[in-house]
Amino acid sequence: MEFLEQNIIPPTPEHLGLLKFLRVLILFIHFPYMGIVLGSAVCSVVFVFLGSGAPGGTYSRAAKDLSLLAGYGRSAAFFLGIVPMVTSILISRQLLYQSGVTVLHYQLYALPFVLAGFVCLSFYRVKGSCNSEDPGLRTSLGILGIIFLLAGYLLFLASLSRFIDPEKWPFIDNPAELVLSWHVIARYKLFLASAFGITGSGVLLFLLDWREVSNEPVDSHSRFMMFFGAGLTLFFVMLLPLFWLWYLATSPDASLSYEIFILSSAAFFLLLVAGLAVYGVIKSRRQPYGVLAFIALVMVFLTSVMVDHYTLETAMTEHSIILKAMAEERAEAHELEHEGEEAVVGEKVEVKGAALFEDLCSMCHSFTEEVVGPPLGDVVPKYLSDIEGLKAFLKQPTKKDPDYPEMPELGLEEEEIEAIVDYLLHEIKEKR
Amino acid sequence: MLVKKLIPFAITLYFGIFIAVALAMGYNWKLYKQTPEQPIAFSHRIHVSQIGLQCDFCHRYADKSVTAGVPSVQKCMSCHEAIATERPEIKKLHRYWQDQEPIPWNRVHRLRERKYVYFTHKRHIKAQVECTTCHGEVGVMDRVRKVRSLEMGWCVTCHRSKSAPTDCLICHK
Numbered sequence: 001m002e003f004l005e006q007n008i009i010p011p012t013p014e015h016l017g018l019l020k021f022l023r024v025l026i027l028f029i030h031f032p033y034m035g036i037v038l039g040s041a042v043c044s045v046v047f048v049f050l051g052s053g054a055p056g057g058t059y060s061r062a063a064k065d066l067s068l069l070a071g072y073g074r075s076a077a078f079f080l081g082i083v084p085m086v087t088s089i090l091i092s093r094q095l096l097y098q099s100g101v102t103v104l105h106y107q108l109y110a111l112p113f114v115l116a117g118f119v120c121l122s123f124y125r126v127k128g129s130c131n132s133e134d135p136g137l138r139t140s141l142g143i144l145g146i147i148f149l150l151a152g153y154l155l156f157l158a159s160l161s162r163f164i165d166p167e168k169w170p171f172i173d174n175p176a177e178l179v180l181s182w183h184v185i186a187r188y189k190l191f192l193a194s195a196f197g198i199t200g201s202g203v204l205l206f207l208l209d210w211r212e213v214s215n216e217p218v219d220s221h222s223r224f225m226m227f228f229g230a231g232l233t234l235f236f237v238m239l240l241p242l243f244w245l246w247y248l249a250t251s252p253d254a255s256l257s258y259e260i261f262i263l264s265s266a267a268f269f270l271l272l273v274a275g276l277a278v279y280g281v282i283k284s285r286r287q288p289y290g291v292l293a294f295i296a297l298v299m300v301f302l303t304s305v306m307v308d309h310y311t312l313e314t315a316m317t318e319h320s321i322i323l324k325a326m327a328e329e330r331a332e333a334h335e336l337e338h339e340g341e342e343a344v345v346g347e348k349v350e351v352k353g354a355a356l357f358e359d360l361c362s363m364c365h366s367f368t369e370e371v372v373g374p375p376l377g378d379v380v381p382k383y384l385s386d387i388e389g390l391k392a393f394l395k396q397p398t399k400k401d402p403d404y405p406e407m408p409e410l411g412l413e414e415e416e417i418e419a420i421v422d423y424l425l426h427e428i429k430e431k432r
Numbered sequence: 433m434l435v436k437k438l439i440p441f442a443i444t445l446y447f448g449i450f451i452a453v454a455l456a457m458g459y460n461w462k463l464y465k466q467t468p469e470q471p472i473a474f475s476h477r478i479h480v481s482q483i484g485l486q487c488d489f490c491h492r493y494a495d496k497s498v499t500a501g502v503p504s505v506q507k508c509m510s511c512h513e514a515i516a517t518e519r520p521e522i523k524k525l526h527r528y529w530q531d532q533e534p535i536p537w538n539r540v541h542r543l544r545e546r547k548y549v550y551f552t553h554k555r556h557i558k559a560q561v562e563c564t565t566c567h568g569e570v571g572v573m574d575r576v577r578k579v580r581s582l583e584m585g586w587c588v589t590c591h592r593s594k595s596a597p598t599d600c601l602i603c604h605k
Contacts (some may be wrong), residue, residue, distance in 0.1 A: 032451040166568075167580045171589045241450035248457060253465055254568075254579040261458025265451045272447035279440055316581070318569035325481070325572070360484060363515055372514045405510030 012096050012327040015087055016320065020309065023091045024112065027305045030084035032298055033070070037081070037192070038149050039199025040069040041121050043232070045142040053133065058224050065207050065225065067125045069199070077118040085111060085156060095316065097323060103172050107159040113152025120145030154179060154188055161187040164255040164315040167357060186247040192235045193243050195302070198297045200232030201274065204281060204290030226281065229253050233293055234278045240300070241268050255315035260307055267303040270296045293405075353423025356416055364407070367431060373404050387425075391417050467577035468538035472524050480571035487563050487570075495557040502537055505529050540576050541567065544583065550605045559596065 011019070044066035051059025070076075089107045096104065124142040160181045162168060165183065172178050177183075207229070209222045248256075248264060274296035280289035313320075364372035379400075383390035394417045397407035412420070439464050479485050488494055493501035509529050516522050529534050543549050556566075563570070568579035580586065 013522075074529075082579060167586060171593055238446065241447065245450065245453060245457075248454070253581065254577070256461055256465065258458055258462055261461060262455050265454040265458075268447050268450040268454060270453075272444060275443045275447060279443060315579075317577075318572050321477075321572040322569060359482075363483065364511065372511045402584070408483075408485045408489040411486055 008090075008093055009095060010326065010330060011097055011323060013085070013320075013324045016323065019091045019094055020313070023088060024305055024309050026084040026087050030088075030300050031191070031194075033076075033080040033303065034149075034153065034300070035195035035198045037070040037077075037118075037121070038146070038153070038192075039195040039197075040066045040202070041124070041142060041146050041149070042196075043093050043199060044124075045139060045160065048135070048139050048142065057334070058221055061221055062228065066199075066203070069202055074122070078124070081118060082111070085114065088160075089335060092159075095312075095396050096319070098326070099167050099319060101166075101348045103162050103169050103178065104159050105190060106155050106175055106178050109175065110152040110156035110159070113148050113155065115152075115235075117145045117147075117149035117152060120148060131377065138268065153191070157191055158184040164308075164311040165252045166250060166315060166319075167254065175273065181250075183252070184245065184249040186243060186250050190240070190243040190247050191306070193239045194297070194301060197233055197236035197240060197274070198232075198294070198301070200229045200236065201290065201294040201297050203229030204278075205294040208287075208290070210285075210287040210290075229290075230278045230281045233297070234275060237271050237275050237278065237297075238271065240271055244268070244304075251311060252315070255311040257310060257314045263303050263307050263310065267300050270300045270303065276298070311334060320387045353419035353421075353426075357421050357423055360410055360412075361420070367427060373400060373407060376424065377428070377431060380424050384425075384428075387421065390421055390424075394420065444491075468561065469574055470538055470575065471536050473521050473575070475574045476570050476576060477572050477574050494553045496561075499553055500550045500553045505533075505535060540578050541582060549603055551603065559594070565590075 015252045035299075045065045047059045047063035047066065051057050051061075051063060054060070085107070089111075091103070092104045092107065120141050124138060124145055155175060155178070158175075158181075161181075161184045162172065163179060165181075168181070203225055207225055244264060244267065250261065251260075277289045277293035277296060280286070281293065365374075365376050367377045368375055380390070394410075394412060397409055399406045479490075480487075487500075490503040490507060491500040492503070493499060505525070505528050508525055512522050514523055517526070525535070543551060566580055568577075568583070570576055587603070588598055590596075
């Protein structure tokens with residue numbers, strides 16, 4: 001992970017804004033895709049088991065159809081599955097620039113698991129479509145792929161959830177500590193439920209021959225798939241709000257804001273739309289209802305990514321301000337460096353001293369008048385024979401004159417003190 | 433037949449309840465958990481990040497006592513008698529000073545079961561725990577917010593990781 005840290009450029013606020021937008025966008029594409037991949041793989045393997053007694057029956061056909069629902073094809077898996085994960089890891093590294101946080105390294109561990117999951121599942125699909133003579137191997141490959149995906153995604157989602165929980169960062173030392181929290185578990189369940197929900201509505205949208213569904217033949221395969229898709233969607237759509245509220249309840253207070261709750265109720269409204277659409281499918285057997293259910297569920301994914309975005313914004317408020325300040329400091333240093341090329345070194349010290357004086361001292365001190373502290377024209381000359389004493393005082397001020405409030409300690413660096421002292425002495429000599 | 437007609441209503445009702453619960457949670461959050469407004473919009477960012485004051489310049493008792501202490505109005509006035517006197521928030525401060533009244537700050541960091549917990553700042557400062565460990569980056573906050581839960585599990589995790597005592601009686605006297 002060291003190499004990542006070294007290769008990351010210091011972000012500017014505009015840069016960070018763009019990255020956050022990009023993050024929302026890629027996760028919005030990534031989550032529904034992964035949901036369909038995982039959901040359809042699980043359903044397909046279950047159907048393989050159910051249909052193992054009767055090859056060529058409804059169940060085996062359903063298993064085959066489902067294995068084709070998500071393209072685990074190389075390009076889809078690469079661009080929708082792997083690339084967004086890598087991008088998300090890089091973005092989180094940028095957002096946490098110089099924070100010393102290592103928790104999100106676990107996102108990287110998720111990658112090989114997900115990759116292995118995709119490989120297993122693509123073999124599973126190939127074996128399914130060429131009617132392999134070895135069903136045992138095929139099922140094991142399917143199960144293995146699912147286990148890899150579940151494990152990889154648990155790590156990935158756990159790091160995403162821990163992202164909004166800075167309080168726990170210093171204490172997470174191994175993957176078990178990363179995963180074991182109600183917040184992570186609620187997030188994982190939320191993802192699994194939405195995965196099966198969107199798989200169900202994906203069946204309604206992509207796998208059905210609606211002409212066959214609407215024209216009565218009662219035992220047709222399409223009719224079976226319709227009831228399966230509708231039932232699956234309805235069941236998980238009903239479960240989703242429960243998990244969602246669970247997730248909200250376990251989210252750290254420091255990440256909550258009013259928008260989260262408004263977005264959540266919007267998500268529940270979308271789930272209501274999806275639920276009614278599925279009911280419409282069962283009742284009237286018409287395709288538009290299936291399309292509506294699918295769109296509503298995709299929008300639910302969008303709201304969940306938005307919730308994620310807002311919680312992150314709130315949790316990282318202070319860190320963002322620090323990053324912004326760092327960026328400004330860099331810009332200033334860059335400018336000074338530019339100017340410095342022309343200026344003489346001695347003058348530069350003076351410029352720095354004057355700037356520091358303006359920033360820090362001038363609020364309380366003037367050379368001629370009493371402000372909060374005494375006029376410097378009166379007090380600095382006392383130190384003319386004891387410059388070290390003046391430096392020591394600036395490093396750790398003590399109360400000298402009972403008529404004035406105590407001067408605060410300003411946490412100055414040695415060289416800053418030097419610059420200020422040089423400036424003070426220079427000014428005092430000028431004024432004499 | 434009637435039951436079949438009722439199904440869409442049942443679905444609507446089911447999700448309607450969740451929508452209501454989410455909105456109620458939001459309202460509850462706004463009422464009780466949102467960062468409180470303060471009588472004077474004091475900015476830690478200006479005082480710490482810009483001017484460079486150290487925490488203990490105002491919170492005098494952090495290394496000496498159970499509580500860190502809120503500065504007296506007099507402390508604020510020692511500088512603000514002369515600085516930024518034209519700003520509306522400083523004028524508010526002057527009013528408190530003239531009326532000789534304390535500023536009714538709203539507490540942000542409160543232990544939930546404080547009746548049963550003994551916590552002292554002094555010990556933690558002596559053990560060189562940074563202020564930011566428990567209070568977050570207050571130095572860049574305009575309005576202070578609570579960024580740590582201050583709950584027992586969190587206290588114990590930190591005690592464990594720093595090999596500080598985890599005996600019950602350490603905190604529950």
